[in-house]
Amino acid sequence: MTEKFEKPYNPQETEKKIYSLWEESGFFNPDNLPERHKNPFTIIMPPPNANGSLHAGHSLFIALEDLMIRFKRMQGFKALWVPGADHAGFETQVVYEKKLEKEGRSRFKMDPKELYDEIMQFTLDNKSFMEGQIRSLGASCDWSRERFTLEPKIIKTVHETFRQLSSDGLLYRGERLVNWCSKHQTSLSELETDSEEKEDKFYTFQYGPFQIGTTRPETKFGDKYVVMHPNDERYKEYKHGQKIDLEWINGPITAIIIKDEAIDMEFGTGAMTITPWHDATDFEIAKRHNLDYEPVIDFYGKLLPIAGPEFEGKNITVAREEIVKKLDEKGLLIKVEENFKHNVKVCYKCNRPIEPQVKSQWFINMKPLAQKALEAVERGEVKFVTERHERIFKHWMENIHDWNISRQIIWGIPIPAKICDECGEGIVDLDDTITKCSKCGGKVKQDTDTFDTWFSSGQWPFATLNFPEEKDFQEFYPTDVMETGHDIIFFWVARMIMFGIYRTGKVPFKTVYLHGMVRDGRGKKMSKSKGNVINPITISDQYGTDALRMALLVGNAPGTDMNLSEDKIRAYKKFANKLWNITRFVLDNTKDLEEVDLDSEKIKSLRNSKPELLNLEKIISEITEDMENHRFHLASEKIYHYAWHELADKIIESIKETIESTETQLMIFDILQKTLKVLHPFMPFITEEIWSSLPIQNKKLLLIERWPQSL
């Protein structure tokens, strides 16, 4: 027995060495693979946000994608796994702002360029740190093709898509109601807001002859339209457009009656006043009837001059009670209903209420894009694992809204457009040559906004493969599998399908495999404050990467959240050790064999006669089928069960008597080498390490050995 087969197995010493061995071999790059690897198999890695270190969710996607890539590589595919890093616009800016806050600084007091450069440095530092972590988890991705979302070539692709959307009439700049976060000082897409059930007071005020209900008295200053349903009998004496003089917060005003079917007659009194600038429903009503609208609250959540000298400049949360008090004193407060439950939109990052604001932004008309994507899915060009997610995807796509892609943050890809000072027109300008407004001839200035980061991520598959000009695109697009978390099915997957088809005419990937969230051993969300975070790097140092990967794979059904406990990881560390000891036994007892020729007639005839080998063949073909059908949670369990409870517990025990015979030795050796091959995509380090010690003729790296598929 060689010296290195001391017990027990020590992953720390092995893993770094093995990874270098792989990297130096060049086989992560499909162009360097041997002749037999002809047909491409491609996965584009979901680029991790370069704003922190890897968490348990990252280790899951690495385990899954590396599993698929290694399996396909062994099967003889020209396997390409493209790594990358995401600048992660808003996400990273939020992380960096927290850092600034801790240091007593603020982004609003910084020169934009200085801020940008600082975040860039922060991102690049995190990026290289993360690359090391991805390596330590054993990812067999092609580092020579690594991409970053802010590199010039990617930006060029993204800009070109923007231009094309514009010339195809799918892009428009419009004054729309946007989701404004007063803390982060940017607009957000629908997906970037959460809905929270809140209990508030519901006020009823006397508004001329009407009683109107509201939860937001602080928005009522500018309200001069009172709306009711056209069929409401209670108000039939009032005509649409009729003017009424009445007493309001700051004195007498003239209100106008509007009849609109959006009003629910059952709710409250069936009459309400509208604040189009700060409410989506109201905005729709105002647009339908061509009504005036003006802002009441500024971008910082403070009341504007329209509120009158008494209230101007006051924070809305403070002003609310004061306004109610004033209305009460004027005898206009009818009643206050406590504990009124309603849903409030909040910023998904800071949970502060979203203040809708009317703002000029770039919007994409999504319906035509969604239509084509739906058709492609309908035709089966993209398949979802699981089917349930396909339904979820379709439902969202069928009800898609226009997408605001403008963000008022510095950290992102600049929007290549000019905005007219005079008329507000937006003009797409990739080459920075436009100086006059094409509509009114007025002066223009550069749009200072950046793209929603998902606008660029949505183009990732074809952008990373250098669409349209280079050979990678020709060879590897459409890619085979997109593996990512089910939580970003709308944010990312849906947009990739739409943009992929839009730009290239082809779907970006054939299969979408969605994994669930990784929770702690008790099913709780991991969070620093709960102290239940499993750091993959610490874990892999402690138990070995192979153990961590197995713990993430076994029994983890696609699309379902999984619980990861240290106990489970520990169990697979034991398994690694078991495998180690199986090898010790086999090598110790097969010294007669010298260099084994795995293609010899002797072995072939054993494979046709020994029940143990026939049985193994059957199990391998089951596992292969599971692998082909994305049932990794079953495949991993089967090979685990085989190695421990069949090979170790039964076969080895039963041959101890006959181990002197060459035939038995050959058989057990063959079982071991096949088991290692099947285990390799799951537990790459230990299997490669053991493989390096096996006496086999014309041995290659296990990384590129043939998958022992029967048939």
Next chain:
RNA sequence: GGGCGAUUAGCUCAGUUGGUAGAGCAGCGCAUUUACACUGCGAAGGUCGGGGGUUCAAAUCCCUCAUCGCCCACCA
């Protein structure tokens, strides 16, 4: 208000096309210095949330109820 998922051993979860249930951990008895104590052997433990239906046969398909969870939605 719509849609979806879950409910299986003490705990956390698997169970591919229906053929009378599995893993990890915990726990019980025994064994053993063994390739492996990061061990082996054995036993125990579940009327697969309740009820109804289809079937020769249901954890698996259908209906219904209950509890929990998630997503989507402009009701002031």
